[in-house]
Amino acid sequence: MDAVKRQTRRFTAQWAGKDHPCVEQQWRGKLFYFGARSAVVLAVLLLLAWSLTPAAPVVTMSAYNQVSCRDIGAAQGSARATEPLRVFTPVHQLSLPILKGLCAQSAILNHYSDVRVFWQSRSAFVPAHIYSQFYDVMWGRDYALNGMSPSYLDYYQPLLTLPGYDVYWYATAAGFQGNPRDFEQLRVGLLDDPFSQSGYQLPMNQLNSLQIAADNRQIRFYPSRDALGQALLSGEVDVVADTSFSPLSRSAAVRSKVLIAAQVSSGAWYISSRVSSSQTLLAIQKTLSSL
Template identity: 25%
Template structure:
């Protein structure tokens, strides 16, 4: 069976690859088509979904027919996002719409949106009081942000607020971390006064909903883009079905809110033609 063969060639070791002097982390597997030289390159910014995504893609029959290898690459580094998306290296990418617009990648490399996550709001979140969107309140506060510039809720929106209020970053004590969960840990331990992030249902277990203040509503969610050099409708449908299965099984409130772009794909059968390979 393909499932047992796949288990033997799947590599769960995180690798560092040097691509044009950029260091990235990735997971790679070989499909059943060992003589096929085509690689399916996936770029995401969330390491947490990398393993499950690779596992689903590499056990998919359509992808096994069309590709010899699958690589899932992840990074928050702005230069690597430019490398993989801005230069069209990624076949499938999960990024913000503003990234695609900045490089006109949809026109240049024929990326098409296959799925997207719902719009959301960005909040200032505090532990002991409701934050105010004023210069007087925010001046000198310890503010937790994400260290990657492509994040809307954790970087772009709050920095835009500081700029609108005329607050220099030199007048703030900004602490940078690399995940939204790390931001919440900073706040819970009193390491910062406020953080900028989205609000999820489980946050009510650690923080009070009375102590959040929206900075911006209707922030565009991330989108899945597939490079379509041919009218490969089989691939579109299998990618969509794979993403649907992952969204159903995820623990993340955000990633459960997946919306597919209509391509008249059939409903998935037995978890979307993904062969069972997990014991």
């Protein structure tokens, strides 16, 4: 019996030490089967989790820039309020002045949990913002708002009409006069925003009248007015278009200024119909008129 056991163990050891393709393929097949089944189960679980996730709202602010009273350490709003006062401006330089002014108004903080100022390009402003009245206060021009929604006045009313401004070519060359020969020899900087009257539309209209196309190699586009001004002052371009409110109007580096258009509409501040408190309306109007 012991001899039989020894022989059996010897045979088993010899067999295990050899290659057996059939057995190996069977084990690999089983591993592949269990791995594939596990992957299918995981995919089903992920799909189920995704289907149970709440749908995102039509208007999402996750990609927008914003700043609040809390962010700058200003006074907080009412603990009883659940919604902040939302303000829209396409000019990011105005966001902090607007915010600081509104955060200092007790008539506003008594009705809202906070103040949030959002800034984004005008191209990102869509009709859904009007219909949902996401913003309580917003800047706009009547023709642009009417183009988005002919019934926009059912949702927003003008609160403060802004004064007009002039649009100029600002050049570092002393002899710049804005004629075709000037533009052939100089590099031109414009705002990369087709919705901007002063930084794109009006100067581009003048360039078109001089038969200078937008794809001309002499024309360069910049994402903001700050970048536009820096490009001029650094010598990257020789002439740019901007408003009479521009810091370039006071710069010693600017040696020529040529008018493009006079008294262009600055638009207006609009207030949502949901803002009903007269004290809040007066406080908002006071703050915006002081900018």
